[in-house]
Amino acid sequence: MRIGFIGLGNIGGPCARHVLAAGNELTVADLDHDAQQRLVDAGAQEAAHPAGVAEASEAVLLSLPSPEASCAVVTGEDGILSTASPASVVVDLSTNSAGVTEDLFKACAAAGVDYIDCPVSGGSVGAEAGTLTLMPSGDETAFGRVKDVLLCFGNEETQWLGPSGTGTLIKLINNQVFLVGTQVFAEGYLMAAKAGLDMPRFLDVLRGSSAGFYMLLSEMIVNRQWDDSTYDLSLAEKDLRLALESSEQIDTPLPLTRAAHGVLEQAVQLGLGDKFFIGALEALEHEAGFTVPVPPQED
Incomplete structure (x- = not known):
């Protein structure tokens, strides 16, 4: 053909x-x-x-x-x-x-x-x-x-x-669920670290609990592995923006998605647009005035 x-x-x-x-x-x-x-x-x-x-x-x-x-x-x-x-x-x-x-x-x-x-x-x-x-x-x-x-x-x-449009809407919702869910883990991880919790124990408990569903990329987030990107943060920001634009046509409020988009938008403004999208943690850290340390590597 x-x-x-x-x-x-x-x-x-x-x-x-x-x-x-x-x-x-x-x-x-x-x-x-x-x-x-x-x-x-x-x-x-x-x-x-x-x-x-x-x-x-x-x-x-x-x-x-x-x-x-x-x-x-x-x-x-x-x-x-x-x-x-x-x-x-x-x-x-x-x-x-x-x-x-x-x-x-x-x-x-x-x-x-x-x-x-x-x-x-x-x-x-x-x-x-x-x-x-x-x-x-x-x-x-x-x-x-x-x-x-x-x-x-x-x-x-x-x-x-x-x-026409069915595939587009499914893709936008897929990205919406994935991106917002990942950001939810990043927020909880930052909160636990700033509170001074024992992070290995904290992560073990989450992995064995209902929060484990949101930890698909947790190891990469914990180890701050976002310099090499297969899905740029700027593209993730664009995808959530398109989901929000589409939701207005369908007259469906997306408050969680709107909040997550705001974090990605801020991350782009901080110069993180070419990083892997999980680098949005840096925008959350910026607001919290706290940077989560990388845990020591086990022997």
């Missing part, structure tokens, strides 16, 4: 390589010339802009950092819709708001193009392994035409989820 891929970063790059390795014809574009060249060296064709990718492709996959980028690539000057053939498919792997997803679906439909919102979960590790969780929604027939391509990098149990 003739596939286009726009956005070749930590998620898009590995996904595009899987698509190419499966024997598809691939045309790529990215603002990062080095990322684009790596795919060209592997056998892909390159295009100067999204319109060139669409012109060469039956389906175009997007993996972009923001809703603004998705809108520009699809509907902007030299965007996909300026050259896409009717009945072609746009599959957006990016995380957008519900409103942006609706706008892109309508813009593509007006041009006779199918738009599938298909956000992913699993990070760069899942992308490299080809095991991402995919959340596709839109036209079910259009999804059927590109399902085999998506399975090049996605979980084999991937299923169509429903009308």
Whole structure:
């Protein structure tokens, strides 16, 4: 199948390589010339802009950092819709708001193009392994035409989820639960440390109790392992902001999510945007006037 891929970063790059390795014809574009060249060296064709990718492709996959980028690539000057053939498919792997997803679906439909919102979960590790969780929604027939391509990098149990926007909303809620839950542990950990509790005993009790559900990344938080990131704090801030924007459309209050977003926002202002998202602990420490020490390493 003739596939286009726009956005070749930590998620898009590995996904595009899987698509190419499966024997598809691939045309790529990215603002990062080095990322684009790596795919060209592997056998892909390159295009100067999204319109060139669409012109060469039956389906175009997007993996972009923001809703603004998705809108520009699809509907902007030299965007996909300026050259896409009717009945072609746009599959957006990016995380957008519900409103942006609706706008892109309508813009593509007006041009006779199918738009599938298909956000992913699993990070760069899942992308490299080809095991991402995919959340596709839109036209079910259009999804059927590109399902085999998506399975090049996605979980084999991937299923169509429903009308356009369903996948986007599920992804936003997934991130909301994960990010807020992780921050809840960080708050409790900071409180215990500042109170002078015996931290090894404290952590042992939590692990064996109901709080253990919130301790997925506790070891990384305790050891302050957020310099190497697979999910930047700035992206986490963006994802919670999009969840809040979407909740307003659905008229659903999200007070915990709003509070967690405020912490991430403050962390970005402190210069932590390129750290792993658990580095938001530093924003909490800043407010508390206390830095949790790293425990001594056991022999």
